Amino acid sequence: MLSIQDRDANPGVEGAAAKDGRTPSLWDTYTRAGGMLDNSTGDVASDQYHKYKEDVKLMADTGLDSYRFSISWSRLIPNGRGPINPKGLAYYNNLIDELVKYGIKPHVTIYHLDLPQALEDEYGGWLGRKIVEDFTAFADACFREFGDRVSQWTTIVEPNVIAMASYDSGSFPPNRCSKPFGLLNCTVGDSTTEPYVAAHNLLLSHASVVSLYRTKYRAMQNGRIGLNVYSFWCYPLTNSTLDLQATQRSLDFLLGWIMSPLVFGDYPKIMKKIVRSRLPSFTKEQSEQVKGSFDFIGINHYSSVWVEDNSNASKTAPRDFNADLFAKFSFSKNGTPSGQLIPTDIPIDPVGLQHVLEYIRDAYGNPPVYIEENGYGLGTNDTIYDVERVNYLSGFIGSMLDGIRKGANVKGYFVWSFLDVFEFLAGFQSRFGLHYVDFKDENRRRQPKLSALWYSDFLKKKTKKKAGTDITRMGLHERSHSQQ
Template sequence: MMKKNRELLILVIVTLVLLLNLVLGVHSAEKYTRHDFPNDFVFGSGTSAYQWEGAADEDGRAPSVWDTYAHDGYVHGGQNGDVACDGYHKYKVNRNDGRGPVNPKALEFYNNLINELISNGIQPHVTLHNFDFPQALEDEYGGWISRKIIRDFTNYADVCFREFGDRVSYWITINEPNVFSIGGYDQGNGPPHHCSPPFCINKSKRGNSTTEPYLAVHHILLAHSSAVRLYRTTYKEKQNGFVGISVYSFGIFPNTPTENDILASQRARDFLIGWIMEPLLLGDYPTSMKKIAGARIPTFTNRESKLVKGSYDFIGLIHYTNANMADNSVVLENDLRDFSADMAVFMYTPDLYANAEYPVEPWGLIEELNHFKLNYGNPPIFIYENGQRTASNASLQDVSRVNYLKAYIGATLDALRNGSNLKGYIAWSFIDLFELLDGYDSSFGLYYVDQNDPELKRYPKLSAKWYSWFLKGGRSSVEAIELEKDPSHVSNGHFFD
């Protein structure tokens, strides 16, 4: 017992030293410029299709699972993406209904969009699946709970690689399979809204929360590896591109320095991140998951394990905030458990469904990057989403967003200097969007969209001006309040003029 307590004390001391180093590291990178990063380090900002396009029923666009979910009233206030930022009419975007002939208007739009980006010196990074897929496939066979989707997703990826791969070098197959599967197939707080009693949030009675989250991720990993294999065998030699997958990550910390909470923190990391990363790295799920979930978690065949293992050129990391984990292992005594119960933790994190600002705690990002470095072979990483949430309003003086970006880009630089294999930082989001958790109630955009204007006019916020200043070589230490008082410190707010 004394030896056990001594080991725990050492672990706590190491944790405290690490946190101290992280805090000091962030402080050391407060004053930096774009030129402190490698020349090939990528900066940018992101959007996503359903959140931006609109024109939900035009030019042959068929419904997706997000159309169904939003119109069934599960987004706050009955909001939906029918119009969103009206990207269709401003940039002409479209999709098909999941299978069959490719919609030529979709190809035309994306070809035009990609060409326009490249002509303006912007390198596109494309995600094939972002929480959304055709409703027709959900109706036909249940979407990601069926192995049939592996073939359909691979065929979809084949079209994209063939049509756009001569100009697109970086592909993400599926965004956040961990969060997508928990929300869509366990808790029912996202499409396709599967959840079985007694685990339901939103009164869904479809699906099976005890098995479907595991099944969905299993098929996602198989579809991802199938698409990667297709790219490597058919397109890689000619196009010289790279294919990865994105993982949602909190900064994960024990709620207290007790042994139970430290173990709970590790268990949460296995269930949230190891669930995706260990099959990619080792060809199988974490031992803790297999022990707890038992027969409910699918088994890879030897061939599938070999296909999944190593099926990535880089990892996309999605990170916004931190979470403290407390032990709740008593629930493992229950015979009936869903994925969340299997994880057996109390998770303390900012309310993901509110519009309150995230705390600025960039040491959590450094900790996660350090974990990927030490435990997952230090893969090439692009931070594909990171940004500050605010309530939606017409104020363009988003000082808190500037302060958040300054801190987290500084943390990115610290992690890079500490050996993390970082390749880029993409702020979320370029423009105010239909947010998947709370519609138009919250805002992440660097540009404001006036939803009361029939033309949905865009306006640069202070954060857009600061980001532009930084990308053009300005020192990060220029204060947001200074920019607010004297905009002459920056250009007219356009990123790439």
């Protein structure tokens, strides 16, 4: 049965970044050094740490049946390893208990981009093989402390984005890259090898955690565990053979990089052929552990890209991940190639989600899928009267349902995001929330947008017309957030 749900990410929603024993994560260090375009930080964010009871009541009133949030490694185990922080443990227990009280199912993400700075300083974080042991111990603590009430676990969010953005372009902390590839003037890194090393260690860490859960906890807790992957749908810019080949190559590099080891136990053949010795190899034991290490796949999806072959310009050494693709990406068919894999503005292409779901169905054996992020906010001047977001959500939910009708094994859908949050890409400059958060207000006042009322009606099966055709009945007047 399909369940409709919502989610937020810990680093952007929780706040209280230096309170009650929590230590800095990579993102705290990065933002406090002025890394964001608006010089913002997530130190307070949406302040759910203090307002979780209010937020859970708001979720119940909205009609959510599930809520997905992440555990801050730096709050639960402040040094990255060692004893649990009692106050951090109490917070997550209180949040989970509050959700359960209202009949809202917790769907927990163990890691959402916020590595403890202590582990980065000690051995390079995801570049060090010791991360497998430390991440497994962190997950063990989560299963032990919360697994009696949590039955849905996502180990890691977007390992493909972590590898690309943190170790190739350098746009995400720890901001590692090398010339001429990085988008930033990185002082350390090697864009030609580190993305592949990081992704390899992320996969090994995930597989280790799944093995632990299945052998130690699943029989008692009866839960499900999976991994999340960021997706674009890829269209060929033209119908030329080269563009068609580049498009398939892009899908292999973007999705197959993570999905192929999970399903088949190894990286895609085209990656092994192009990347060669720079691509780490799985031992036989590692391959067997990674293969099948999921009960479901989480997909984050917002938009599509158009792919043009770039093989003639990409044959010189050295190469990074982008150059290995032998392709250029545009975020519109007639647009300028972006030069990066994470857009700062997004076209609206609902059918792309259906294509992704059908591709996963056909290429990877139709595994159970949760759409764990989908939403509208980049590049928008958001208002309470957010008709664009209503139409976006209506279109993508419709596309998902079309995919289900075509046999895609979709189990659930999460909107990004329930509240406006501190966004990794843009701080407070873009808002994805169904509920407006006044970040200038010390109390972080929440206010429902039109999309929140539409979504609530949708969940409660009250929506009788397509989104955008009867929105004035909500009784809202258009007001700019800057005027609140």
